[in-house]
Amino acid sequence: MTTLTRTRPRAPLGAFGSIVLNEARLAWRQPAGWIAGAGIALLLLVVFGEIPYFNKPSGQLGGYTAFETYLPILMCFSIALIAFTYLPGPLVSYRELGILRRLSTTPVPAYWVLAAQMVVQACLMALTLALFVSVSILFFGIGAPENPAAMVLAIALCIAALFAIGLAIAALARTAGAARGLMAAALYPMLFFSGLYYPVPLMPTVIQDISNYTPLYAGVRAIGDSWAGQFPPAQPLLVLVGYALVFGFLAKRFFRWE
Amino acid sequence: MDLTGSAADPRLDVKTSGLPVAPGSSPEARGSGPAGHTPAVEIEHLHKAYGQLVAVDDVSFSVAEGEIFGILGPNGAGKTTTVECAIGLRSPDSGTIRLMGIDPQADRAKIHEITGVQLQSGAFPAKLRVGEIIDMYRSFYRHPADVAELAGALGLAGKRTSYYRSLSGGQQQRLSVVLALIGAPKIAVLDEMTTGLDPQARRDAWELIEHVRDRGTTVLLVTHFMEEAERLCDRVALIDSGRIIALDTPADLAAKARGAKTVRFLPSAPFDESLLTGLPEVTAIEHEGHHIVVTGTGELATAVIVALHAAGIEAQDVRIDTSTLEDAFVRLTGRHLHDAEEGAQP
Numbered sequence: 244m245t246t247l248t249r250t251r252p253r254a255p256l257g258a259f260g261s262i263v264l265n266e267a268r269l270a271w272r273q274p275a276g277w278i279a280g281a282g283i284a285l286l287l288l289v290v291f292g293e294i295p296y297f298n299k300p301s302g303q304l305g306g307y308t309a310f311e312t313y314l315p316i317l318m319c320f321s322i323a324l325i326a327f328t329y330l331p332g333p334l335v336s337y338r339e340l341g342i343l344r345r346l347s348t349t350p351v352p353a354y355w356v357l358a359a360q361m362v363v364q365a366c367l368m369a370l371t372l373a374l375f376v377s378v379s380i381l382f383f384g385i386g387a388p389e390n391p392a393a394m395v396l397a398i399a400l401c402i403a404a405l406f407a408i409g410l411a412i413a414a415l416a417r418t419a420g421a422a423r424g425l426m427a428a429a430l431y432p433m434l435f436f437s438g439l440y441y442p443v444p445l446m447p448t449v450i451q452d453i454s455n456y457t458p459l460y461a462g463v464r465a466i467g468d469s470w471a472g473q474f475p476p477a478q479p480l481l482v483l484v485g486y487a488l489v490f491g492f493l494a495k496r497f498f499r500w501e
Numbered sequence: 502m503d504l505t506g507s508a509a510d511p512r513l514d515v516k517t518s519g520l521p522v523a524p525g526s527s528p529e530a531r532g533s534g535p536a537g538h539t540p541a542v543e544i545e546h547l548h549k550a551y552g553q554l555v556a557v558d559d560v561s562f563s564v565a566e567g568e569i570f571g572i573l574g575p576n577g578a579g580k581t582t583t584v585e586c587a588i589g590l591r592s593p594d595s596g597t598i599r600l601m602g603i604d605p606q607a608d609r610a611k612i613h614e615i616t617g618v619q620l621q622s623g624a625f626p627a628k629l630r631v632g633e634i635i636d637m638y639r640s641f642y643r644h645p646a647d648v649a650e651l652a653g654a655l656g657l658a659g660k661r662t663s664y665y666r667s668l669s670g671g672q673q674q675r676l677s678v679v680l681a682l683i684g685a686p687k688i689a690v691l692d693e694m695t696t697g698l699d700p701q702a703r704r705d706a707w708e709l710i711e712h713v714r715d716r717g718t719t720v721l722l723v724t725h726f727m728e729e730a731e732r733l734c735d736r737v738a739l740i741d742s743g744r745i746i747a748l749d750t751p752a753d754l755a756a757k758a759r760g761a762k763t764v765r766f767l768p769s770a771p772f773d774e775s776l777l778t779g780l781p782e783v784t785a786i787e788h789e790g791h792h793i794v795v796t797g798t799g800e801l802a803t804a805v806i807v808a809l810h811a812a813g814i815e816a817q818d819v820r821i822d823t824s825t826l827e828d829a830f831v832r833l834t835g836r837h838l839h840d841a842e843e844g845a846q847p
């Protein structure tokens with residue numbers, strides 16, 4: 244990317260639309276990643292919603308039910324799955340197959356392909372999260388988000404931070420296999436610290452301190468707070484911004500077209 | 502003309518020859534171009550190494566607008582590296598490159614607008630349909646070519662709704678040629694355009710390239726098919742081990758390689774040899790038993806037979822030996838092109 248940023252795009256803007264259209268077709272025709280990102284998290288949401296114990300307010304969880312606690316965790320979980328599994332995959336395979344290289348000989352700046360991926364994935368993300376919120380409200384008696392503006396901001400930052408990490412993986416991985424390895428190395432510890440396996444407030448203080456600086460738990464806090472009606476504190480928002488900037492820079496710096 | 506002039510001759514734009522040009526190439530010696538015209542492609546002293554491996558070692562040539570210029574040589578000779586430097590995909594270690602006067606390293610966007618490229622390693626997403634890929638690439642250019650005509654010429658008209666992954670290797674190859682030409686480029690760069698095509702598809706592709714050239718597109722054609730270079734190219738650069746070892750029209754290269762053509766025949770009656778020695782095409786006459794072997798240049802066979810016929814003598818059992826580019830390559834490198842490929846790294 245570094246050598247290409249000097250040149251301004253000369254391709255008609257319609258070209259961007261046609262790339263987005265084809266990326267959307269590819270996403271539609273290869274839905275495995277979407278099903279993994281949206282389906283697994285949604286399935287967990289429904290399972291948790293059906294467990295009676297999860298719907299009793301708990302003193303340990305600050306008066307919230309386990310279901311309410313898990314809702315933002317599962318939302319961030321699905322963002323992370325899309326960002327880490329779906330986002331780097333096509334880019335790495337485009338590079339392996341020479342698709343990016345071929346595109347780089349056209350008037351289209353090849354980073355338009357990245358941008359098109361982002362647009363398509365962001366739409367998938369919006370659909371997924373809208374589904375989460377709707378299912379929770381319609382079937383499990385959860386109140387609508389009380390601070391929708393703060394929630395949109397929290398979700399946008401969470402997407403930016405996790406997508407930046409996913410793009411950095413796509414930039415650094417030489418092969419699809421390496422991308423999967425990096426993805427697993429990043430994802431599973433992050434899930435642990437996000438409270439997916441055990442609520443963070445019930446974990447030792449050391450774990451909680453670490454969790455506060457992971458992007459996933461920062462996203463969980465920001466989304467959870469805004470759902471409950473508070474504007475999230477600066478700390479988790481700044482953590483998300485930090486990850487977005489650092490990994491966005493790494494992705495841009497190390498991205499190779501071939 | 503110096504057949505082997507390479508590094509020493511910076512321009513290598515050597516043209517002009519009294520010899521006739523093979524069918525399929527233009528007799529106007531397109532390479533020469535009127536003085537003052539900017540060449541479509543101008544490469545001077547190009548060097549490119551990958552670590553210790555020198556891929557291109559001082560290559561210079563220039564291509565006139567509307568010319569079909571062939572780069573011929575075995576795998577690993579530096580052909581692909583040369584054209585990839587030309588279109589800005591790789592940065593040369595040294596040397597200058599200008600396409601329509603533009604430096605590819607300085608203004609890549611402009612280069613991408615005026616060039617159409619077919620890469621050897623090009624691929625497209627498996628789950629896109631042919632029509633979707635074509636429409637997307639078409640949208641990249643402000644003044645695209647006629648898609649229906651291109652796809653029709655390359656036999657892809659009925660394949661628009663097929664997934665890319667369902668195409669045969671030859672169809673994928675033809676699609677990549679369509680995409681190289683879809684932007685109506687000023688310069689088309691085609692790297693092993695007809696590899697994997699059956700003979701009919703190959704002839705269709707050649708015809709298409711000639712049409713495209715007739716509309717003013719300059720074509721830079723990388724190939725290791727002698728037949729393709731002889732049929733299509735106005736001029737050919739023979740490259741071996743990163744150097745140009747010869748650059749000329751295909752016919753002149755072939756003629757130079759053998760020195761001359763020969764016609765061997767059995768005369769129906771004895772005749773005065775001065776009948777033939779007076780012809781401008783004839784350089785020597787020898788006897789092999791009852792057969793006569795005439796050595797010469799140009800349209801030798803026609804000249805000999807016409808002259809004999811005028812004297813009432815019939816040439817029987819005629820055998821014509823025309824040297825080919827293959828002969829040129831053997832003569833210049835001491836190897837057959839196909840031998841040279843074996844074991845060579847692509």
